[in-house]
Amino acid sequence: RIMRPDDANVAGNVHGGTILKMIEEAGAIISTRHCNSQAGEPCVAALARVERTDFLSPVCIGEVANVSAEITYTSRHSVEVQVNVMSENILTGAKKVTNKATLWYVPLSLKNVNKVLEVPPIQYARQEQEDEGKKRYEEQKLDRLETKQRNGDVILPVINPEPHTVGYSQSSLIHLVGPSDCTLLGFVHGGVTMKLMDEVAGIVAARHCKTNIVTASVDAINFHEKIKKGSVITVSGRMTFTSNKSMEIEVFVDADPFVDESRERYRAVSAFFTYVSLSKEGKPLPVPQLLTETEDEKRRFEEGKGRYLQTKAKRQAQMQQAARQ
């Protein structure tokens, strides 16, 4: 679809959140279609996880985003979908790859939302495709268990913070979940949640460096718990790490199903977003370094540094491999 002024920031770059939402919509459509392709209980595919996603190049207002999706692996109860986004400038005809994302969906019965159905198997052209898919399946399963434990943390308010401290830029928003945020089952679309997360992360980044910023990448996101229509969700973000030219922001989503349930507030999702600051000409700018004050902030900074170095090493390895081929 054509990118509109509302999809973009002040500098005309489309929000990462808008693109994440489109990616998720495409993934939900293809996996729901696949899971209903055999006679049986009708179901809706619910997003369980999005693998780490890089934003390779910014999209601008007036460009057309082409989204294509393909099912690349099926386990007994889950579907792996690969989504590609190409942006096209329809005036010049120029096309470029913007995103490649991998998403995992689980089919939930339309009759009983707590029942996970079986997924019809796909055919693989070669045996090794199935083996590689299985390996990816096992890896993400392990990672989902691990992050579940990391989730206990809470972002506490800070009064009169100094510039460039964690407390100075931390931000949160509340959103009342309306009908158009939800699937047929009455639960929030994963894409809607990711768009709100990107919105908060972007405000944290902009508050920190006071320049135009864009999403560079999103860490793997796990959707532990469904969020019901009518809930209030609180999306909070705080900066955890800065390198010379990038900022890492941790984002939490907490759901408060307060109107029609006795249930307490719970952590529904969490993830790390990486942002870069851009000059008016679109070049990456140095960012002010994050001032850490407490022990926890220092520990989180070191953990962020670890993730940053790991990603950098992985990318260099990939580039060397690509150069050899």
Add this chain to the structure above:
Amino acid sequence: RIMRPDDANVAGNVHGGTILKMIEEAGAIISTRHCNSQAGEPCVAALARVERTDFLSPVCIGEVANVSAEITYTSRHSVEVQVNVMSENILTGAKKVTNKATLWYVPLSLKNVNKVLEVPPIQYARQEQEDEGKKRYEEQKLDRLETKQRNGDVILPVINPEPHTVGYSQSSLIHLVGPSDCTLLGFVHGGVTMKLMDEVAGIVAARHCKTNIVTASVDAINFHEKIKKGSVITVSGRMTFTSNKSMEIEVFVDADPFVDESRERYRAVSAFFTYVSLSKEGKPLPVPQLLTETEDEKRRFEEGKGRYLQTKAKRQAQMQQAARQ
């Protein structure tokens, strides 16, 4: 209402689709009100057909669109509504007629969506108004039967197409039908469908001529089949004909009710949109000629030429008639 940046293309002209959506909403309100004006089964008016609509002058951001609607004919089971759109520049006070559209609605029972109810008859000031309305009614009925047969065609993807061929500019989008797209009965508003159709047609036109484009007219649109909430709709467009300064694009809407029905994908709507290319000063520009390759493309081009010449002849006859009066 005031036209916002989101309603418009990059050059500030409001999308034809936004105006079609407003027209349909006004038509749906007045005909639903009329069909419920007598005691009886409550009902909702569903759009069955929009007559050919010309966009007389473009509307710009910041202008106010005034929409007025009037019932001009009732048959036993259908209502004809005439809708006029005036755009008003509230800074200068200038007003101009933007659109005159004729829509046909059918009342569906709120209790049983497959039951068409009877329409309370309206009073005519003169007998000839009723006779002319009856003639229009018969004509559109005939036309609806004819287009039903034309609907079988499918748009296939083309790999590495040459510029200005049909395959080069053809486009499609998919949309998951959410609650806010739907009427009280849980079916997509006709106006929502038309807005998506205009969006695809606009992308086809812009890809072909790589300039700023605006909707000039829409062929009569027939709504053969309802589209249910939760369906995925695929809207596809391909160019069929170019004159010196206009492009004709055929748009198909296919619905996939895959979640809660055993039903196959079906063709729900189809129509022809005509676009013109505008210079920065708002003057019509010549457009690159469409390169037809296959026999089918050549046949469709000739058919498009037929429609173009017919419309041109009709307009000249109207102007001569107006000049004589």
Add this chain to the structure above:
Amino acid sequence: RIMRPDDANVAGNVHGGTILKMIEEAGAIISTRHCNSQAGEPCVAALARVERTDFLSPVCIGEVANVSAEITYTSRHSVEVQVNVMSENILTGAKKVTNKATLWYVPLSLKNVNKVLEVPPIQYARQEQEDEGKKRYEEQKLDRLETKQRNGDVILPVINPEPHTVGYSQSSLIHLVGPSDCTLLGFVHGGVTMKLMDEVAGIVAARHCKTNIVTASVDAINFHEKIKKGSVITVSGRMTFTSNKSMEIEVFVDADPFVDESRERYRAVSAFFTYVSLSKEGKPLPVPQLLTETEDEKRRFEEGKGRYLQTKAKRQAQMQQAARQ
């Protein structure tokens, strides 16, 4: 326009904020049109104040809201607009008055946003209309000066609050101001701000009483300062007073023009919203009493009680007057 699922809460009642936004749009159109009706510098009418507004009866999804606006007084630099909202059930034809609101606008030059232009005078049918208008004008002018002083307060975060305390339900949201939130001059529409304020007030009320709630009235709202495109606005709300069946919530709007200005965060708007809790049958329910802890909270509770008793007395006086007539 037709009220959609997205305009309403879970119980199907349309948000007060949606109605406030429609009222403001109608007021902005009529006053901009009036201020440009004489040759001179083109201008846009900016909202300066909304008088206290009662929500007389809830509007439901599927109903049509009819908004009409009239200019009732002009001073040298401001316009008073009276807006009426009627809701119409198009199935049954039933109509009822939903709102009567009074708004004050000021014309700002399109060339220089800091220049307030002169308003063309209107003609009054009777001299007493002008005199009464002048009285209303003087009263609101006085009130605007007074609230400017009240604005210094800030909502501080509370950690682990007890149920039914002020800290327990207080809430805030952040919103990045996008192009479609803004007028031609690049400043936020007053209606957009009011919709966000109602959203926060509604979440505070729902958190406090955990039932379905609706807006009953909004105190006079003064728009002291414009908010620029690209700003981040923080909308915060806290409960100030509870009567047996109503809750008063104070809402602040703070603007942070952080991207392209050196300017500090400033208070742009503040107001009191009153909410009631409704049973499933739509009857008002008793609400849990607010637990005040600090001296400031106790003082604000007493002030809220004063406003509540004053409004009650005024309403009784009006009803007695109406009974006598």
